[in-house]
Structures are given as C-alpha cells and as structure tokens.
Amino acid sequence: MAVLDDLTDPDRLEEINALVSSLDAKDSLLVAKRAGVALAQLEAVQYRALSRLSEVRGGVRGVVQEVALELSLVDNFAGSLVATGVALTSRLPRTLSLMDRGEVSGFAAQKVAEATAWLSDEDSLTAGAVLESRLLGKNSDQVRKAASYAAAKADPAGAGKRSTESRDGRRLSMAQGEAGVASIEVVDGPVEKVTAAYQRIHREARALRKQGDTRTMDQLRADIALDLLLGGQGGVSERTEVFLYMDLTTYLGLNEDPVTMAGHGYIPAGLGREIASGANTVLRRIVTDPLSGQVEDLGRTRYRPEAATAEFVRVRDRECRRPGCTRAAHTCELDHSIPWQFQGETNVADLVTYCPRDHRLKDEPGWIYRLDPDGCLTITTPTGQTHISTPPPLHEPRPEVLPF
Known part of the structure; x- marks a missing residue:
C-alpha cells in the first residue's frame, strides 16, 4: 500500500492524510502501526540530539529548562527525555537499536532508562543485553516490570540498597x-x-x-x-489561602468568564463565585487597564510601601515568570531584574517573581533576562533562543467601557 511507503515525508503529508481517510478498518490499523514504527525511529533521533546537547553543555543544570522552553514541555518530562537520551546513548545501546528498528517506542525506552538508572554502566549493559529479546510486543507497563527485574538480577545487593533509599525518599x-x-x-x-x-x-x-x-x-x-x-470528622478543620483572579462582572454573575486560581489554572465562573462567597473570604480591589486587562493598581489602605510593592508584583505575575512554570506567585521569590548591587531599584518596574529553582537558573552562565517597564520578560537561553513571558491580563480587553 503506497501510504505505508514513507510516513515521514513532509511533502506527502496532505496526500497521506487524504488516503488515510478512505482506509478500511484493517488498513487503518496497519497504518497506525507503521506510524508507530516511524515515530519510534524519530524519537531515537531526538534522544541522540538531547544527549548530544547535554554532552556539549557539560550536563549543566539549565539544560533541562532550555529543552523545556524550546520543546514546550513541562520540566519533569523534559528532564526525563534528557536523562533517557543520555542513558540510551551511553548505558543502553541495545535498547536504542530497538528504537532504530521501530520495535520499541520512546515511552517504553524511558521506562527502561528509569528502571536501570541506579545501575553501574557495566550492569546497565548487562541488563540491556538481557532485555533486548524481552521487550518486543510488550506495552510500557510490561517493559517497566521486565526492566526492573533485569536490573535487580544484574545487581541484587544494589536492589536492596535502592529499596531502602526509595523508602527514605518518601x-x-x-x-x-x-x-x-x-x-x-x-x-x-x-x-x-x-x-x-x-x-x-x-x-x-x-x-x-x-x-x-x-x-x-x-x-x-x-x-x-x-x-x-484536615482534622475533620470532629477535629479542627484547617484553613487555607487561595488566590482567585475574577473581575467584578463575573463576581456579580453578569458573565461566565473563567476564573483563575493561582497555581491551579482556570476554574468555572460558578465555582469561583462559590469560593469567593465563603464566610472567611477576604476580597481585594484590583484596578486594571480596560484596553489591556493588565493590573494597574491594588486597593490597599493598611500595607507599608515595601509590602504593597511585593504584593503588586505577585498579583501582576500570578505565577513564576519563567515560561512553562506554574508555581503560584505568592509562593515565589521576588528578584531584581537589574541586580541590587548594580543600581537595581526595588519597584514594580524592576521586580519579578521566580520559584526557587528558576531563581537559581537565572544565575547560570549564558542565561540572559531582560524585564521591560510593562512587565514583559524576555529570556535568552545559552543557545541563543528567546522566549517571552508577559503577565496575563486579569480580563479580556474591554475598550467599550471607556467614556470616549
């Protein structure tokens, strides 16, 4: 069947998709399987590229964050990709060869890399050799179990130590x-x-x-x-603090715009109103620019200027400002865009929020951060890629509310 000849040719994608739409059940399954083979082979290329990136950069901490930014991934998944790439090209060459033949998926290869990560290079090679004939036709859960067994057989003493360390890492x-x-x-x-x-x-x-x-x-x-x-069922319930971003018209029930909960994301308007109407809820007035929806000012009467400035920055930023990080701003650290020792000022134009991890990343060699007066942050990575982070508006632009 012609559609199976080369599923990776970008010049034929339109033709291939048209052909797929006319396939019967049997041929559809065959094409899906062939696409899985092609994906595995491309994933092998990706793993080699990520391993090479880590090698060139000397395995520095910022590699994972750079991959996360460039590939639009969360940090944990990006870290798993990088670690798997390094493992496959150094300790698990036989598993990588299976991917080259399209016989093991990238996700299954991650399971092998994770299950054998604690082994020495020599024991990893031993486990990989044993697994070469045991992974074909297995799903990812079966692969994980097989890899864990092979790892324990390769280093029984280490397996016992690993169990203790895992329990200590709870x-x-x-x-x-x-x-x-x-x-x-x-x-x-x-x-x-x-x-x-x-x-x-x-x-x-x-x-x-x-x-x-x-x-x-x-x-x-x-x-x-x-x-x-929470100490319920007769105990003392704990109170918690959450930050909701909801405009007045939504609060009054005049529209159903989604509400933002810091560190969580969007929630339905009805749920936002339910949380906001709680007996112990504290509401704050936030003044926004109707044209942009950006925060302009906070209603405050009791905070000293230093505390008010910090609060404004956290309300404006909502989350850690490194693109892709969703750590709520009220749990983040404030940082000067221009370092204090280089005449940086403690004001809303120079302050930005980072979680502790991304705060440390900012000081890694090759990372360049520029904060504009409007709060727009531009990050340049060590490989020269730029990523822009803009504070999210509190609401959609509403020019119709202007009197002119």
Missing part, C-alpha cells in the same frame, strides 16, 4: 487538575503503611455506605482521606 506531592480539582499523593511511602492506610479508609467508606450514605465508594474514600488530613 514525599507528599500535589498535582493540579482541571476545572477545580487537584490530586494529592504519598510518593514512595512504605508499602505496608500505605496499604494499611488505604484499608482503614476503605473500611470507613464501606461502613458509611452500609449506613445509607449515597456517595459512591470512590467519593467516600476521597472525602474520608481529606477529612482525616
């Missing part, structure tokens, strides 16, 4: 979702404690269902876990 993480939801997870917690905790929550949920509670078991388990964490 942490709590939070991930933002969409439309007013988020997730909280205990990462690398001791399996026996996590299992016991889940069983306790499940028992309480099941007891409530037997008593006639109409919530689903999933809802009950989630609600019980949060209640326990």
